[in-house]
Amino acid sequence: MIAPESVPRVLRNASGRPLTLSQHEECFGPLPPGAPSLDVLEASGLTGRGGAAFPTAKKARLIREQRGHGKFVVVNAMEGEPAAHKDRTLISANPHLVLDGAQYLAGIVGARHVAVCVSRDDPIMVNHLQRAVHERDRHGARGVSFELHTPPWRYVAGEESALVHWLDDNESLPQYRPRRPHILRIGHAPVLVDNAETCAHVGLIARYGGDWFRRLGTPTSPGSALVSVSGAVARPTVLEIPLGVPVRSILERAGADPDPQAVLMGGYGGAWLDARHLDVPYANDALAPLGSSVGAGVIIVLPRSGCGIAETQRIARWMANESARQCGPCAFGLPAIAEDLARLALDSRGARAAYERLVDRCGAIEGRGACRHPDGVVRLVRSALAVFAEHVEDHVQGVACPASRSTRHYSAVPSLEREEELIWE
Amino acid sequence: MGVRRRVGGFVLLVNPILCDGFGHCAELAPDLVHVDEWGYPIIVTEPVALANLAALESARYAVRGCPRQALRIERVHDAH
Ligand SMILES: Cc1cc2nc3c(=O)[nH]c(=O)nc-3n(C[C@H](O)[C@H](O)[C@H](O)COP(=O)(O)O)c2cc1C
Ligand code: SF4
Ligand code: SF4
Numbered sequence: 001m002i003a004p005e006s007v008p009r010v011l012r013n014a015s016g017r018p019l020t021l022s023q024h025e026e027c028f029g030p031l032p033p034g035a036p037s038l039d040v041l042e043a044s045g046l047t048g049r050g051g052a053a054f055p056t057a058k059k060a061r062l063i064r065e066q067r068g069h070g071k072f073v074v075v076n077a078m079e080g081e082p083a084a085h086k087d088r089t090l091i092s093a094n095p096h097l098v099l100d101g102a103q104y105l106a107g108i109v110g111a112r113h114v115a116v117c118v119s120r121d122d123p124i125m126v127n128h129l130q131r132a133v134h135e136r137d138r139h140g141a142r143g144v145s146f147e148l149h150t151p152p153w154r155y156v157a158g159e160e161s162a163l164v165h166w167l168d169d170n171e172s173l174p175q176y177r178p179r180r181p182h183i184l185r186i187g188h189a190p191v192l193v194d195n196a197e198t199c200a201h202v203g204l205i206a207r208y209g210g211d212w213f214r215r216l217g218t219p220t221s222p223g224s225a226l227v228s229v230s231g232a233v234a235r236p237t238v239l240e241i242p243l244g245v246p247v248r249s250i251l252e253r254a255g256a257d258p259d260p261q262a263v264l265m266g267g268y269g270g271a272w273l274d275a276r277h278l279d280v281p282y283a284n285d286a287l288a289p290l291g292s293s294v295g296a297g298v299i300i301v302l303p304r305s306g307c308g309i310a311e312t313q314r315i316a317r318w319m320a321n322e323s324a325r326q327c328g329p330c331a332f333g334l335p336a337i338a339e340d341l342a343r344l345a346l347d348s349r350g351a352r353a354a355y356e357r358l359v360d361r362c363g364a365i366e367g368r369g370a371c372r373h374p375d376g377v378v379r380l381v382r383s384a385l386a387v388f389a390e391h392v393e394d395h396v397q398g399v400a401c402p403a404s405r406s407t408r409h410y411s412a413v414p415s416l417e418r419e420e421e422l423i424w425e
Numbered sequence: 426m427g428v429r430r431r432v433g434g435f436v437l438l439v440n441p442i443l444c445d446g447f448g449h450c451a452e453l454a455p456d457l458v459h460v461d462e463w464g465y466p467i468i469v470t471e472p473v474a475l476a477n478l479a480a481l482e483s484a485r486y487a488v489r490g491c492p493r494q495a496l497r498i499e500r501v502h503d504a505h
Contacts, residue, residue: 176440178499327441328465336462364461367470370442 003208006216009224010200011240013093018128021135024096031100031206036107038064041202043210045222049086050076050158050195051267051296053221053284056202059192062181063109066190071111074167075102077118077125077196078151078158081267082318082414083298086226087196089238091118091125094200095132099146101199104206106144109192113145117163120150155268155322159371160184160193162324167191173324174371197226197297218244221283225294229254231264231301231410241282243294248278251301261304262387264411266295268315269376271383272308291383300411307403308388309395312380313341314413319377330374333365337381346405348398355396358385433502434472437484441465443495453490454483472501 004012012027013019019027042057063071075098079087091098102114116133118125126148133146149167151157157172164184166172175184184191194202201223205213214222221243227250230236234255241250247263262272271292273280280286284293302308320334340361343354362378369375385392395401437457439450448460457473457480458466473480481498488496 176442178438178440178497328444328446328463329441329461332463332465333461364467368441368465368467370440 003204003212007224007240007242009204009216009240010090010097010197010226011093011238018092018095018132021096021132024094028097028100028204029207031104031203036104036206038108040210041108041205044201044205044213045210045219046198046201046205046213047221048195049197049201049225049297050160051269053294056194056198059181059194060105060108063111063183063190063192066183068185068188068190070113070187070189071106071109072167072186072189072191073102073106073109073111073114074160074163074191074193075099075114075116075196075199076158076160076163076193077116077129078153078163079119079196080153080155080158081228081296081298083228083230083264083267083300083412084296085228085230085236086238086297088122088125089228090197090200090226091128095128096135097200097203098196099132099136099199099203100206101202101204102146102194103142103144104202105192105194105199107142109190111192112143113147115147115149115167117149117151117167119153119157121153126150154324155319156324156371156373159373161371163193164191173326174373176370216242218281218283218285220285221294225282225297227254227282227297227299229256229299229301230412231299232257232260232303232306233301236412244281244283244286246279247273247282247299250282250299251278254299256301257303259304260301261306262302262308264298264300264302264311264380265292267298267376268319268411269373269380270295270298271379272302272312272387273383274387291386302410305403305406306408306410307345307401307406308384308391309341310345310401310404310406311409311411312384312388313338313345314409315411316341316377316381318413319373319380323373324371327369327374329365329368333361333368334374334377337361337365337377341381344392344395345401348395348400351398352396355385355392432475433500434474435481435484435498435500436470436472437468437487438497438499439466439468440495440497443493445493445495447492450487450491450496454480454487456480457484458487475500 161175317338325331340358
């Protein structure tokens, strides 16, 4: 019942099982009575934990200002990033904290419905959330109804316009949104989409307030955040850390290789960070000058024995295969980029030409998809060319790189299910 | 009125989901559009002054000539 002074906050639960509603209220206290307050949310300074770090209160205000009946709050628990495990870890511990946050946000924007979205390919998560939603319905949720939705798994299915498209019309395809901010809708009803972790923080802010939230973190990146650490680590782990701690300290807590070559920050659409910079604070304003960001809270550790180009190539190839293939620059550009990377990584004669094409193609496809999927790949590739510049030069010169042919991989890229569809020589 | 309409600029926007990539627009508005190696349009992203009547005219040709109705002219307030 007492507000925790340090981490864990949203992961507070040592039982190893999801807390039931009564256990949850024992642990965190009930949601306070009274109307949910946008001012409290604003004072917290919370930013979205789904990747873009947009101020949560600002987004809520935009939806609150919309007219329209039957508004929705959508909880994005799709966790499409293969290297991310944070939303799953959170829901395996405190599903009701996520629902509390969604309920509070629904109160702020004037929504009656909360749609919780989780991939149907993750039956354990579906189960946890189903149970939690049932418990809510039995105990009454202050005029808010909860529904569970289970779109099929795809990387882009978690992109907010694709998710809303699914809810509206059963298609997990991103929508064209020329102007931003753009109000997503189900039928005519405006929709607020927030990541599951974002909702859990809201659940605590609702109880303990904005000032409490700011006791951890930095003035511009307040609060705590979940981080999925994988790659050269003893065991992939999810940690809750105060924002602003040195990246190195996160690696230490995760039992990572103490002397890595680089880390991939943010996820598959994120950016490599040279190990020289590991003392940088884990917060967007500190990471931005280094071309990096917190993103979806993913850190992949690449040891000195790994090949950053080969690693990037595997990710890019997988990301190319995950294109929704609605837009030409994404459908054709990403496979082309992946192929250039393969040549750079493995083909000593074609490496130089591949490198030059790669730079051109990154410039050509950036910003030209309906969603940001291709931009994520461009960011990843550009960061690889910068961080591994010396090594890129070796490949271009045809210097042998045994690591690029090794079968030991660090970025946990899933095998391609639909590889035959990929344009691939 | 006539003067005010010339204030500001415009951008030509493509909906990449609708676009079929045959590149017709690059022929209709060569000063604003060129095609990438796969035939999809790369459009000048800098706003163009509305006072540039030739550019505005060719943008209108492209919008009308696009078989997928994927193009749109949008007014913006700052332009060079
Ligand atoms: C290709 C792509 C995939 C995404 N996948 C997810 C996802 O799986 N889960 C998620 O929460 N956000 C995902 N996002 C971000 C969402 O579009 C959206 O920004 C987020 O859910 C908003 O919540 P937040 O403000 O709480 O971060 C993705 C974005 C892109 C471009
Ligand atoms: S940019 Fe790619 S992933 Fe996004 S909508 Fe277009 S084809 Fe689909
Ligand atoms: S004319 Fe229309 S459909 Fe054809 S390439 Fe241009 S924008 Fe695309």
